[in-house]
Amino acid sequence: MTTPSYPTTWRRPPQIVKDRRWRLALQIGIFVYLVLAIGSVEVNWARVYDGLERGQRFIMGFLQPDFSSRWRDISQGLVESLTMTLTSTVVGVAISVPIGIGAARNLAPRWIYYICRSIIAVSRALQEIIIAIFFVAMFGFGPFAGFLTLSFATIGFIAKLLADDIEEINEAQAEAIRSTGASWWQVVNYAIQPQVMPRLIGLSLYRLDINFRESAVIGIVGAGGIGATLNTAIDRYEYDSAGAILLIIIGIVMVAEYGSSYLRKFLQ
Amino acid sequence: MLHLERLSKTYKTGETALHEVTLDVPKGQILGLIGPSGAGKSTLIRCINRLVEPSSGKVLLGDVDLARLGKTDLRKQRRRIGMIFQEYALVERLTVMENVLSGRLGYVPFWRSFLRKYPAADIQRAYRLLDRVGLIDHADKRADALSGGQRQRVGIARALAQDPELLLVDEPTASLDPKTSRQIMRLLTEVCTERGLPAIVNIHDVPLAQQFMQRIVGLRAGRVVFDGPPEALTESALTQIYGEEDWNAMRAGDAEQAAAEAEARDRIAALAK
Amino acid sequence: MTEITHHSQVWTYRTPKARLLLWGGWLALVALFVWCWQLMTRDTIWFFVTDAPRQAADIGNRMVPPRWSYMSELWLPLWDTINIATLGTIGGVIMAVPVAFMAARNTTPSATILRPIALFIIVASRSINSLIWALLLVAIIGPGLLAGIIAIALRSIGFVGKLLYEAIEETDARQIEAIEATGASGAQVLSYGIVPQIMPAFWGISVFRWDINIRESTILGLVGAGGIGLKLQASLNTLAWSQVSVILLLILATVVLSEWVSARMRHAII
Numbered sequence: 001m002t003t004p005s006y007p008t009t010w011r012r013p014p015q016i017v018k019d020r021r022w023r024l025a026l027q028i029g030i031f032v033y034l035v036l037a038i039g040s041v042e043v044n045w046a047r048v049y050d051g052l053e054r055g056q057r058f059i060m061g062f063l064q065p066d067f068s069s070r071w072r073d074i075s076q077g078l079v080e081s082l083t084m085t086l087t088s089t090v091v092g093v094a095i096s097v098p099i100g101i102g103a104a105r106n107l108a109p110r111w112i113y114y115i116c117r118s119i120i121a122v123s124r125a126l127q128e129i130i131i132a133i134f135f136v137a138m139f140g141f142g143p144f145a146g147f148l149t150l151s152f153a154t155i156g157f158i159a160k161l162l163a164d165d166i167e168e169i170n171e172a173q174a175e176a177i178r179s180t181g182a183s184w185w186q187v188v189n190y191a192i193q194p195q196v197m198p199r200l201i202g203l204s205l206y207r208l209d210i211n212f213r214e215s216a217v218i219g220i221v222g223a224g225g226i227g228a229t230l231n232t233a234i235d236r237y238e239y240d241s242a243g244a245i246l247l248i249i250i251g252i253v254m255v256a257e258y259g260s261s262y263l264r265k266f267l268q
Numbered sequence: 269m270l271h272l273e274r275l276s277k278t279y280k281t282g283e284t285a286l287h288e289v290t291l292d293v294p295k296g297q298i299l300g301l302i303g304p305s306g307a308g309k310s311t312l313i314r315c316i317n318r319l320v321e322p323s324s325g326k327v328l329l330g331d332v333d334l335a336r337l338g339k340t341d342l343r344k345q346r347r348r349i350g351m352i353f354q355e356y357a358l359v360e361r362l363t364v365m366e367n368v369l370s371g372r373l374g375y376v377p378f379w380r381s382f383l384r385k386y387p388a389a390d391i392q393r394a395y396r397l398l399d400r401v402g403l404i405d406h407a408d409k410r411a412d413a414l415s416g417g418q419r420q421r422v423g424i425a426r427a428l429a430q431d432p433e434l435l436l437v438d439e440p441t442a443s444l445d446p447k448t449s450r451q452i453m454r455l456l457t458e459v460c461t462e463r464g465l466p467a468i469v470n471i472h473d474v475p476l477a478q479q480f481m482q483r484i485v486g487l488r489a490g491r492v493v494f495d496g497p498p499e500a501l502t503e504s505a506l507t508q509i510y511g512e513e514d515w516n517a518m519r520a521g522d523a524e525q526a527a528a529e530a531e532a533r534d535r536i537a538a539l540a541k
Numbered sequence: 542m543t544e545i546t547h548h549s550q551v552w553t554y555r556t557p558k559a560r561l562l563l564w565g566g567w568l569a570l571v572a573l574f575v576w577c578w579q580l581m582t583r584d585t586i587w588f589f590v591t592d593a594p595r596q597a598a599d600i601g602n603r604m605v606p607p608r609w610s611y612m613s614e615l616w617l618p619l620w621d622t623i624n625i626a627t628l629g630t631i632g633g634v635i636m637a638v639p640v641a642f643m644a645a646r647n648t649t650p651s652a653t654i655l656r657p658i659a660l661f662i663i664v665a666s667r668s669i670n671s672l673i674w675a676l677l678l679v680a681i682i683g684p685g686l687l688a689g690i691i692a693i694a695l696r697s698i699g700f701v702g703k704l705l706y707e708a709i710e711e712t713d714a715r716q717i718e719a720i721e722a723t724g725a726s727g728a729q730v731l732s733y734g735i736v737p738q739i740m741p742a743f744w745g746i747s748v749f750r751w752d753i754n755i756r757e758s759t760i761l762g763l764v765g766a767g768g769i770g771l772k773l774q775a776s777l778n779t780l781a782w783s784q785v786s787v788i789l790l791l792i793l794a795t796v797v798l799s800e801w802v803s804a805r806m807r808h809a810i811i
Contacts, residue, residue, distance in 0.1 A: 006395035008388035010365055013408045016809065037624040041686045051682035058681060083577035090574050125793055129672065129760050133777065138596045140589035143581050217670040220764065230673065234680050242677070246669060253668035317722055346724035357719035361737040370733050374724025381729050423719075430723055 054237070061239030062246065070233065070241040077229030078248065080143040081215040084225055088147045089208045092154025093200075099155060100162030101188065106174075107166060116159070123156025132218040143224030150211045150218075157210070161203055162196065169195045205260035212256060216249050269295045269466050270316070270434055275325035275335075277311050277490075285311040287490040288325070293434075296464040298457055300471050300481030300498075304510050308490040309470040313436045316468070317349045318342060329434060347374035350427030352456075354439035356419040358426070360412040364403060367411050367422050368394040371429025390429075397425040401455065417448035421455065428459060435460065435467035442472065449473070453480045474506065603782035611784045615772060615791055621686055622768035622795070625761065626754040629693025633754075634747050636694065637701035644702060645709035647717075648735065659702070666699030671757045675766040689766035693754050700753070701746055708742035709735065744810045752803035759792045 017023045067074070102108045102116035131152055135145040174191040182190065219227020226245060233242040270293040277286040285308040293299055301309045314320035316327055318334060327334040334345055350371070358367045372390045373381055380386060386394075398404045401421035406414065411422060420440060427435060440456060441449035457480050460467050471477045477484055478498040486494030486501075486509035494505050642648045643659035674692035682688055717734035725733065762770020769788060776784040 006392045006399070008392050010369075010384075010386070010391045010394070010407075012363065012366065012384050015410075033627075037628055040621065040624055041628070041690065043687050044683060044685065047683040048687070055681045058677065079580060083581035086577045087574060087581060090570070125796065126789075127756065127760060129763065130789065130792075134600070137600060138593045140586055142585055144585045144590065147581060213668060213670060217672050220672060220676065227673070231676065234676055237680070246673075250665050250668045254664055257664075319718055319722060343724045343726060346722060349722070351719065351722040353715060353719055355715055357715040359716050359720065359733060359737050360713075361740065362733070366733075370720060370725070371723050373720065373726075373729045373733065378726060378728045378732075381725075382732050426719075426723070436722075 054239075058239040058243070061241075061243035063243070064240060065244035065247050066238075066240035067244045070229070070238065070244075073229045073232070074226070074241070074245060074248070077219070077224075077226035077245075080146070081212065081219075081225035081227075084143045084146045084150060084215050085208060085212040088150035089154060089204060089211050091147075092151040092207070092211075093158055093204045095151070096155050096158035096162060097200075100159040101166065101192075103159060103163035104166035106169075106171070107184075107188070107192070116163070120156050120160045120163070123152055124160065128153045128214045128218055129221060132221050132223040136222045141222040141224070146215060146218050146223035146225050149223055150214060153214065154207050154211065157207055158200075158203055162200060165196045165199055166192055202264050205263060209253065209256045209260055213249075213253060269293055269330070270468075271326070271328040272316070273326040273328065275312070275315060275327065276323050277308070277315055277320065278323045285490050286315065286322075289487075289490070289492055291485065291492065291495075293466045293468060295466055296461070297482055298460050298467045298469065298480070299483045299485060300469050300477040301485050301487060302471060302474060302477055302509060303487035305472070306489075307487040309487055310438060311490075312487065313351075313438055313468055313470060316434075316436055317346050317351060343374060347430055348433045350430045350432035350435045352420070352423045352427050352435065352437045352440055354442045356416070356423045356443075358411040358419055358422055360410070362411060363407070364398070364409055364411055364414070364422050365394060365407045368398060368425045368429050371426040374430065393431075394425070394429055397428050398422075400428075400459070401425050416444050417452060420444065420448075420452050424452075424455060424459065428463075432465065435465055437467055437469040439470050439472060441476065449476060456480075474501070600782055603780075604786040606783065607786040607790065608781075608783040609787060611787050612791070615769060615788065618762070618767075618769040618772050619791065619795065622758050622762075622770075623755065625686055625689040625693055625758040625766075625768050626751060626799075629690045629758065630697055630747065630751040630754050632690065632694035633697025633750070634701055637698045637705060640698060640702040641705035641709060642731075644706040647712070647714075648709055648731070659706075663699045663702045663706075666695055666697075667703065668699075669696070671696035671754075672760065672764060675761045676764045679765045684765035684767070686767040689758060689761045689768060692761060692766060693758055696757070697750050697754065701750055704746045705739065705743060708739045708746075712738040741810060745807050748803045748806045748810070752799050755799040756796050759795065 014023060017026060099116045099119060102112045103120055105113060108116065128149055132145065132149040135148045135152075139145045139148065169192060173195065174187055177187050177191040215225040216227045216230065219225040219229070220231050222228070226249065230242060230245045233239075233245060270291075272289055272291040274288040274290055275286055276284070276288055278284045289308075289312060301312065303309055311320055315322040316329075316334065318327075318337075322335050325335065329345065329348060332345055334342070337345060359370065362370075366384065369384070369386050369390060370381075372386060372394075376386060376390070395404060395407070398407055401424055403414075403418060403421055403425070406418065411419060414422065423440075435456075437456065440452055444452060453476060456467070456469070459465070469477075469481065471481075478501060481498055484494065484496060484498050484501055485492055486505065488509050488511075493508050494501070496505075640659045640662055643650065643655045644663060646652070646656075649656045649659070671692050674695045675688055678688035678692050682691075712735055716738065717730060720730050720734035758768055758770075760770045760773070762768045762772065763774050765771070765774075769792065773785065773788050776782075776788060
């Protein structure tokens with residue numbers, strides 16, 4: 001009896017790109033790109049070497065933060081950031097609700113739908129920092145420009161998700177309410193609101209968190225908040241104050257994250 | 269070949285899963301382990317290769333007490349024990365061949381397994397086993413492209429790739445239809461007889477156990493309450509194992525359990541997408 | 542009939558206590574809003590605010606028509622921007638992988654020391670925007686692409702690390718158990734049991750983050766970290782609004798394109 005002979009080698013078949021030539025082309029392409037890309041990075045090593053000492057000081061500043069000597073500036077920035085965060089979230093959500101309803105295909109007439117969807121698209125396409133530049137140019141420096149920026153960004157975020165939610169609701173429930181002869185307002189109030197309300201609250205809390213993080217950034221272009229304080233601290237090479245500010249930001253974000261997840265559980 | 273001595277397991281929750289189980293499995297014997305759910309069947313076979321740490325007692329495979337081994341020695345000894353799982357437990361996103369070759373992991377150094385550069389003998393063995401279980405044409409397919417029965421065949425091939433001296437089989441047919449179940453059981457008993465392999469098979473289907481097993485051990489609440497040939501498994505013996513309830517009804521319950529598990533599996537699969 | 546007399550005869554949507562709580566909540570929110578509003582606008586110069594429409598019209602007039610000829614100066618900075626995003630993503634992913642394995646409950650080598658450290662790294666990286674990282678790095682190692690790349694990489698650690706460690710925790714334990722049962726070593730369990738399971742998630746997350754990074758790297762130049770943002774900053778400083786509009790349109794086009802590419806790639810992977 002002869003035993004059939006089995007192969008002694010095995011290669012794992014390619015999983016994504018099946019054609020050998022394509023695979024080779026792809027590999028060469030990636031390699032060439034990486035060489036070009038890394039080649040385009042010009043590094044002034046002398047400058048980096050000088051910077052190492054500063055980097056060390058920054059890490060030391062992070063480990064031994066100095067909360068006290070710039071406390072007045074820090075607290076001012078924090079108050080601006082926090083108030084800006086809250087007001088912009090409230091206003092942003094309040095404006096998002098009608099826009100979100102208007103951007104839901106199943107509720108709004110065609111022309112309103114297109115208007116609302118384009119507002120959302122504009123708000124989402126532009127980054128907070130770019131919006132902030134414009135608002136600072138228009139409204140002057142300070143937290144008011146920041147407030148407007150964050151409100152505008154909130155609209156794009158909340159209204160989009162709200163509209164998508166409304167479009168995905170259970171049509172049967174809306175049908176049932178409609179069949180009782182309810183008006184458009186009553187449909188929104190009885191069929192839509194109960195279904196999307198929990199999610200709207202969750203999204204608002206999430207946006208509150210994002211707005212705080214963003215409020216730390218837009219200060220760099222003059223829109224007030226803790227970002228402006230941080231910018232100043234770094235410009236003055238006061239790394240221990242900068243470290244303190246960063247730790248405060250991290251701390252508040254952590255608290256906000258745990259707090260909002262707790263609150264969401266509590267509200268449901 | 270395998271000798272368990274006063275093997276006990278108490279979980280952290282305080283639940284005693286096994287109570288001083290003593291058992292001898294000679295070479296070449298296929299032993300069916302039956303009992304109601306929660307009787308400790310799964311714990312018992314996992315205590316043998318220490319996927320579950322036994323609380324006390326001895327697990328002697330040949331001359332080696334597995335219960336007392338350190339991490340490295342345990343890995344060496346695990347190679348001697350092939351295991352076949354209820355839900356196949358194949359690595360779904362790897363090819364069939366890689367799944368079979370993974371049975372050799374204990375024998376090859378990391379770099380070989382990482383680069384998939386297994387020794388020629390291992391690859392030949394894997395092909396031979398795939399041929400034996402009738403899946404040689406599927407070697408390059410991904411495991412998640414196979415049917416349930418085919419996956420369990422790959423599971424068997426993986427266990428045999430270890431060149432084991434003992435097979436542990438955990439509910440091999442729980443997620444299969446009756447016909448496929450019989451085919452898998454037949455294949456299992458055949459490969460064991462060919463190699464003179466002893467096997468411990470957890471099985472909830474009593475008629476299937478009676479048909480294929482050489483010896484039946486009944487477990488109830490962590491204790492051995494029956495040990496004998498399939499013919500000795502009378503109505504009264506079954507009552508002793510499964511309690512006063514009608515054991516036919518118990519099997520219906522098991523079917524329900526299997527359905528629930530299948531549903532949970534589908535849910536997990538849907539989530540993973 | 543005596544049993545139900547303690548119930549209110551009028552049907553209400555919520556119990557009186559719940560209603561009170563709800564109204565109290567809304568009232569507190571409104572009060573908080575008013576208080577915050579006053580704090581925030583304490584130093585606002587309202588003249589600028591009322592003047593804003595005029596300013597807006599002015600800027601709008603200067604922005605159109607865009608100065609298209611400026612486009613030719615933008616290709617190189619755009620190339621730099623894409624490089625910042627891509628190299629930064631690669632660097633971030635490389636650093637995020639060990640962090641994710643340390644942070645996942647089922648793979649962490651030490652749940653008491655390393656896991657909290659890994660989680661802190663993730664939170665720290667996530668809560669600090671890439672622009673702030675860039676600000677710091679420009680101050681430390683000087684302006685240029687390198688600062689941008691490192692900023693993007695540092696920011697990506699948290700995002701990739703978080704999603705990846707969640708994917709690791711969601712792996713199927715049975716597949717891992719089966720690999721352990723063959724006598725595989727720890728590294729082999731990792732490479733056969735866990736890695737294949739998280740591979741799709743890994744690629745999906747990386748491409749997704751690359752897409753976000755393209756968006757973020759367009760503005761890093763504002764603080765001197767290279768790319769098209771440098772041109773934006775220069776144009777803003779000289780009040781060349783017609784160039785600003787060209788840059789913004791180019792950024793918009795890049796972002797849309799990268800979103801499309803990332804969607805296609807994720808589709809191909811999964």
